[in-house]
Structure formats: C-alpha cells, structure tokens
Ligand code: ADP
C-alpha cells in the first residue's frame with residue numbers, strides 16, 4: 127500500500143513546479159493578498175510558500191493531508207465548478223507522501239497559530255506557535271523516497287518554468303503581490319501587468335495591447351493582452367486562464383500561433399517572439415473536466431468556434447492596416 131501511495135503521489139506531483147502550482151492556487155483560494163515563495167535547490171531541498179490568507183482552523187489539521195479532504199465544497203452545487211479542475215483534496219495528501227511537510231497557520235480570529243508536521247497523510251505532531259495571520263507551508267526533501275526523480279530533474283529548466291508560472295499567475299491575479307526567491311535571492315516581484323510582460327519579453331510597453339472580446343452566441347467573455355511579434359529571438363508564450371484557472375488548450379494555442387503566422391507572412395514567425403495572455407470566462411457547465419489528470423488540459427463546449435473567433439479578432443488587431 128505504501129508503494130502504491132508513493133507512486134500515485136508521484137503522478138499528481140511530478141515536479142517541484144506542480145507542487146508550487148498547487149500550493150499557490152491554495153493561497154489564492156484562501157484570499158491571500160501576498161504570496162511569497164522560497165526555493166532552495168530548485169525546490170528539491172526546500173519549498174516555502176507564505177501567504178496572508180484566511181489561515182487553517184486548528185480542527186482541520188488532523189484531516190489536512192487526508193486524501194479527498196477539502197474544505198472547498200460546502201454544497202453539492204459547488205461540485206461541477208470545482209471538479210472541472212481536478213485534484214479535489216489530493217494535492218496536500220500527495221505531497222505528504224513524497225516530502226516532509228510542515229504547516230504553520232493562524233486565522234485572523236485566533237490568538238495563536240499552530241504548527242503541524244505531516245508525512246504520508248498523517249499528522250505527526252502539532253503545537254501552538256506565535257506567527258502572523260495566514261499560512262506558511264514548508265516542503266522539505268521533496269522526492270526523498272523517489273531518488274531517480276530527484277536525479278532526473280533538470281534544475282535550471284525547473285527554475286525557469288517556475289519563474290514563468292509565477293509571472294503568468296501574477297498577470298492574472300494582478301491584485302496579489304507575488305515574490306519569488308531562489309536561494310534567498312529575489313528572482314521576481316510582481317508590479318504591474320504591462321511592466322511584467324515588457325520585462326519578460328524585453329520589449330517596450332508600447333508594443334503591448336489589451337482588448338476585450340466577448341460573444342453572446344457562445345456565452346463567453348475574454349480579456350487578452352498581447353504583444354506584436356518582436357524581432358528579438360525569444361520565446362513565444364501563450365498563457366491561458368479559463369474561469370480563473372491556469373490551464374492548457376491545444377486548439378486555442380494552435381489558432382493563436384496561426385494568427386501570428388498569418389499576420390506576419392513576410393517574417394518567419396519561428397524567429398520572433400510574442401506573448402499572449404488570455405483569460406476566458408465560460409459557464410462552468412460548458413467546461414469538460416479532466417482530460418488529463420495532472421496537466422490540466424481543458425476542453426470546453428464550442429471549443430473550435432470560440433478558438434477561431436478569438437484568433438480572428440486577434441488577427442484583426444495585429445494586422446498593420448488597423449493602425
Ligand atoms: P483542495 O485545494 O482541492 O481543497 P488541497 O490538498 O490542495 O485540496 O488542500 C487541502 C485543504 O487544505 C484545502 O481545502 C484548504 O482547506 C487547506 N489549505 C491548503 N493550503 C491552504 C492555504 N494556503 N490557506 C488556507 N487553507 C489551505
């Protein structure tokens with residue numbers, strides 16, 4: 127059983143990246159306004175996520191790492207909304223199988239906070255502690271029992287994707303102050319959206335545009351921030367949020383790439399870079415849950431039509447005759 131649990135946990139949390147994504151999403155769910163992340167050795171030695179959110183109730187510690195224990199489903203109606211993004215109480219449970227986890231948390235309405243240590247779903251120890259409002263989660267020795275996974279990790283790639291993750295999340299949650307530290311050195315601190323994009327892409331803010339595309343027919347609202355094709359040979363980045371969750375959708379990604387290709391016929395798009403941030407709000411019932419359990423690939427009703435419509439509108443904005 128222990129082995130099965132370990133393997134199952136390894137599926138849910140494949141990389142330090144996945145741990146951080148889950149933890150940061152929890153902080154966002156807890157209404158944090160500040161989220162600070164510390165990483166040592168690309169997250170293999172220590173990950174610390176500190177937020178000033180709602181905190182965790184003393185009574186909840188016992189069940190915190192139990193599989194399928196979630197505080198987020200109060201009424202049955204919530205299910206369709208929540209389940210569309212998977213996990214449902216699996217993140218902390220899974221992480222506790224492959225690391226040494228410590229949770230320090232204090233709710234605003236409590237005098238003291240509590241510190242709990244966890245392993246393999248179990249609460250090992252718990253004691254009161256003086257601390258500020260909010261939650262700090264420490265994940266030490268990640269994959270200590272999956273030695274091959276530790277060895278196989280490409281640390282510099284991992285740090286890059288984590289930085290990108292935090293930058294993307296900060297674009298969407300622009301009211302939250304994010305900070306990311308590598309080896310106690312500040313790597314990223316969120317400021318404002320356009321500033322973040324222009325820093326990532328090393329381009330002038332005047333090359334960045336922001337638009338709203340909505341449709342009554344397909345019942346969506348979308349907000350897009352995009353750059354022109356920049357001649358600097360740098361990355362192409364498509365960052366997609368559907369109903370406030372960072373997800374992947376190949377149909378949309380392909381259509382967006384095509385839009386750039388069509389607009390820059392004379393240029394080889396492969397040589398240039400662009401950045402697209404797209405946030406779409408759909409009716410929860412139109413979203414298809416978990417196509418892939420850990421990659422958060424999403425499918426939704428009228429996917430082709432909506433993707434085409436958004437990319438066509440983007441194309442109009444990008445084409446030179448518009449300006
Ligand atoms: P889920 O997010 O699907 O509920 P998780 O395993 O990610 O499952 O988290 C389990 C529970 O732990 C959450 O439902 C929440 O009650 C609590 N929790 C985790 N992180 C935080 C946090 N940063 N602040 C407040 N509560 C948290």
Ligand code: MG
Nearest residue numbers: 148151152217
């Ligand atoms: Mg969660």
